[in-house]
Amino acid sequence: MSINKNEIPYKIYLTEEELPKQWYNVRADMKIKPAPLLNPGTGQPMTAEELEAVFCKELVKQELDEDTPYIDIPQEIQDFYKMYRPSPLVRAYCLEKKLGTPAKIYYKFEGNNTSGSHKLNSAIAQAYYAKEQGLKGVTTETGAGQWGTALSMASAYLGLDCKVYMVKVSYEQKPFRREVMRTYGASVTPSPSETTNVGREILAKFPGTTGSLGCAISEAVEDAVTHEGYRYVLGSVLNQVLLHQSVIGLETKAAMDKYGIKPDVIIGCAGGGSNLGGLISPFMGEKLRGEADYQIIAVEPASCPSFTRGTYAYDFCDTGHVCPLAKMYTLGSEFIPSPNHAGGLRFHGMSSTLSELYHQGLMEARAVEQTSVFEAVQEFARVEGILPAPESGHAIKVAMDEAKKCIETGEEKTILFGLTGTGYFDMYAYGTYNDGTMSDYIPTDEELAASIANLPKVK
Amino acid sequence: MSINKNEIPYKIYLTEEELPKQWYNVRADMKIKPAPLLNPGTGQPMTAEELEAVFCKELVKQELDEDTPYIDIPQEIQDFYKMYRPSPLVRAYCLEKKLGTPAKIYYKFEGNNTSGSHKLNSAIAQAYYAKEQGLKGVTTETGAGQWGTALSMASAYLGLDCKVYMVKVSYEQKPFRREVMRTYGASVTPSPSETTNVGREILAKFPGTTGSLGCAISEAVEDAVTHEGYRYVLGSVLNQVLLHQSVIGLETKAAMDKYGIKPDVIIGCAGGGSNLGGLISPFMGEKLRGEADYQIIAVEPASCPSFTRGTYAYDFCDTGHVCPLAKMYTLGSEFIPSPNHAGGLRFHGMSSTLSELYHQGLMEARAVEQTSVFEAVQEFARVEGILPAPESGHAIKVAMDEAKKCIETGEEKTILFGLTGTGYFDMYAYGTYNDGTMSDYIPTDEELAASIANLPKVK
Numbered sequence A, B: 001m002s003i004n005k006n007e008i009p010y011k012i013y014l015t016e017e018e019l020p021k022q023w024y025n026v027r028a029d030m031k032i033k034p035a036p037l038l039n040p041g042t043g044q045p046m047t048a049e050e051l052e053a054v055f056c057k058e059l060v061k062q063e064l065d066e067d068t069p070y071i072d073i074p075q076e077i078q079d080f081y082k083m084y085r086p087s088p089l090v091r092a093y094c095l096e097k098k099l100g101t102p103a104k105i106y107y108k109f110e111g112n113n114t115s116g117s118h119k120l121n122s123a124i125a126q127a128y129y130a131k132e133q134g135l136k137g138v139t140t141e142t143g144a145g146q147w148g149t150a151l152s153m154a155s156a157y158l159g160l161d162c163k164v165y166m167v168k169v170s171y172e173q174k175p176f177r178r179e180v181m182r183t184y185g186a187s188v189t190p191s192p193s194e195t196t197n198v199g200r201e202i203l204a205k206f207p208g209t210t211g212s213l214g215c216a217i218s219e220a221v222e223d224a225v226t227h228e229g230y231r232y233v234l235g236s237v238l239n240q241v242l243l244h245q246s247v248i249g250l251e252t253k254a255a256m257d258k259y260g261i262k263p264d265v266i267i268g269c270a271g272g273g274s275n276l277g278g279l280i281s282p283f284m285g286e287k288l289r290g291e292a293d294y295q296i297i298a299v300e301p302a303s304c305p306s307f308t309r310g311t312y313a314y315d316f317c318d319t320g321h322v323c324p325l326a327k328m329y330t331l332g333s334e335f336i337p338s339p340n341h342a343g344g345l346r347f348h349g350m351s352s353t354l355s356e357l358y359h360q361g362l363m364e365a366r367a368v369e370q371t372s373v374f375e376a377v378q379e380f381a382r383v384e385g386i387l388p389a390p391e392s393g394h395a396i397k398v399a400m401d402e403a404k405k406c407i408e409t410g411e412e413k414t415i416l417f418g419l420t421g422t423g424y425f426d427m428y429a430y431g432t433y434n435d436g437t438m439s440d441y442i443p444t445d446e447e448l449a450a451s452i453a454n455l456p457k458v459k
Helices: A048-052 A057-064 A075-084 A093-099 A120-132 A146-158 A168-173 A175-183 A197-205 A213-225 A239-258 A274-288 A352-359 A370-384 A390-409 A427-435 A445-452 B057-064 B075-084 B093-099 B120-132 B146-158 B168-173 B175-183 B197-205 B213-225 B239-258 B274-288 B352-359 B370-384 B390-409 B427-435 B445-452
Strands: A022-024 A070-072 A089-091 A104-109 A137-142 A161-167 A187-191 A230-232 A265-269 A295-301 A311-316 A325-330 A364-368 A414-419 B022-024 B070-072 B089-091 B104-109 B137-142 B161-167 B187-191 B230-232 B265-269 B295-301 B311-316 B325-330 B364-368 B414-419
Touching: A022 A239, A022 A274, A048 A057, A057 A120, A057 A239, A075 A120, A089 A239, A093 A104, A093 A370, A093 A390, A104 A239, A104 A390, A120 A137, A120 A146, A120 A239, A137 A146, A137 A213, A146 A161, A146 A175, A146 B370, A161 A168, A161 A175, A161 A213, A168 A175, A168 A187, A175 A187, A175 B427, A187 A213, A197 A213, A213 A230, A239 A274, A239 A352, A239 A414, A265 A274, A265 A390, A274 A295, A274 A352, A274 A414, A295 A390, A325 A352, A364 A370, A364 A390, A370 A390, A370 A427, A370 B146, A390 A414, A427 B175, B022 B239, B022 B274, B057 B120, B057 B239, B075 B120, B089 B239, B093 B104, B093 B370, B093 B390, B104 B239, B104 B390, B120 B137, B120 B146, B120 B239, B137 B146, B137 B213, B146 B161, B146 B175, B161 B168, B161 B175, B161 B213, B168 B175, B168 B187, B175 B187, B187 B213, B197 B213, B213 B230, B239 B274, B239 B352, B239 B414, B265 B274, B265 B390, B274 B295, B274 B352, B274 B414, B295 B390, B325 B352, B364 B370, B364 B390, B370 B390, B370 B427, B390 B414
Parallel strands: A104 A414, A137 A161, A137 A230, A161 A187, A265 A295, A265 A414, A295 A364, B104 B414, B137 B161, B137 B230, B161 B187, B265 B295, B265 B414, B295 B364
Antiparallel strands: A022 A070, A089 A104, A311 A325, B022 B070, B089 B104, B311 B325
């Protein structure tokens, strides 16, 4: 007798004809828009011209567009998407059975591509617009390594040069990530490095630092603005990234609609917000337009708790303070998570769009400790057959918690979560968990107060 | 304008209803059957009773069944298959465009599961029958690591204990493979080890050996037969494995039939034969029954060339000579490939079924050097977005060679190859290629003559 007793398959794949042809821009449906990026010198909103010194022209247009709800996906990007999309929407029959829950659990699995995550959705878009603009190459940062890999792949496909600054702790824990990027022709530098002014300054100020996304961003931006024909691209936080990542939510919603499924709870991990923002976009759109209601939960690591313990204020996106100011939930741009933190989700801030939605009470947030994440992940891996990235594990942990609550209440909730990627390059972290040497770290109130003390003054 | 100008999508996925419900046993259509396994003591065909000391009862039945063409896939295995199957049949539009070939290239991609390869197809079947028999656990060997990972996953899912002997060179080059297996609850021992009699003997005879599949098999078999409630399982070579792996070919054929596609050339890499045997089974069946003709090419590493330079004779499957004799193309059971050989496909012998088909001229074989394999693989990865396992790279190399020939001849051949898995745990090898330090090794005629000199005498 099959576990699958009803008509919903284990995996729902849209056909290629059913794939989204437009991205959805959730800002268009927000009555109160996300606060604009500010020029740290003048305190005024960044103009398109100012942003174009750092970012590609078309991406700046997308970054500033808060009115157009749907934006066409260029055909070449649609073609690239077909190499690894649609991603499956999976019904977690085996997990439900293992937990003995009446809940119905679904996850959108974005790990079946070589970058190992959803990052490729925005990487190909950003590389495409760089190529269209006639640029030589792009620079970026990477933390856990998925974004750098994704950008390497997209750049190789389009024949662009790609320079990646990789957070030092990840560079050391994940030597093989570097080889994947090199196989795709990218150059990879551990950050902070001696190759940039900002890197040298950070090294002088914090010798022995294991790096942070904030540092690596500063270095990548400096590299781009000091080299002719290069622009900087970013894998999270920005509005344009959430726009591209809306393909996750659009596919999910189309697949659910096809089978008449409506989620009660939607859960995603949140570092800078790219996956969560992408997954929830069309659902949040319905919520903003008053057409439907959903419980939406952002899950972050207890060691880097920007939503749950941060401040909603203007702050720098980077440690070196070369970037514009963004209004967001932040722990302070000098915050660097403990090196014992294994997963990604290491960014001190959060997408301005998600920050504003959270501020308006349209979504909630939870912080979870990494040993509890790995415990959930191991249980999940053994029944669902997927070895998740630690980042994704944060969403899995809370989805399993919610499903367990349904055992007590008897509710047959439909739970949807984003499984952003695979953990094949995270086996160092898995090893510490397997060895029983993994520990948790929660910053003290004093530490957070210190890191938030120097927020920039905004007129 | 889309690259995809016709109606064949980038990826063909069967629906869950279209998945095979029976495996196909190619031996049933062979007029001359593969030679039976022999008892090395008596020289007589192994009886079911003798085999059941090592293997599970139901698997022995499958091993010896050369008459039943279709064997039902138990529902629980079908359910497990749905967690990661159907695998996509991919049309390589981007590779075709890059090469400028009039050929139409398809590949069956088996890498989208955590074991990273097709190995899971047989692992779940073998673990299932072990569980049904009421066993405590299973033992096995693993070379590149895919099979060990697959068996760990299947064992974790069913609650079986799993002991893996991993070829030492892979154990050292792929530390993270071990962590994946441990995450799935398996114990992993580098082979040869001090934990078995045969391991100690091999270490005494060849101190400093980097191991071979043949050694690891001997250790795993000894472990199984000396522990109550354990049986040995094998990821390749055996008839039962080819039977389970027929799911690859059956899905491929169903997907091709659905779109009216008929391959001219079918290409697979060959180590012990599990992937190649599985992929070609239903096509070979048509060929054996005179219903269709296909050019079928086995691709092996030049450093371990059993088809192209081996002898068709009875030989031991393992270095320690604890296993039955199999008639196969072999390099001699003491042959150990050079440690500079990066990929898997390290077995000294070959499936008896494939050996007999090759001997009858129903398929051909080519040997390729590893640097040329990695060159092809890098080109493939950059346009198709998949980072292949080095093993799979052997098939890619020859598929690309065949597609390039079509440029010269103008033929619009349809080329099908098996892309068995991903290379995420092979980045050490990729690193040597990226660094330009990878070298090739081809055994000399003298070396091969020495390793084949001690074939067992069969009456």
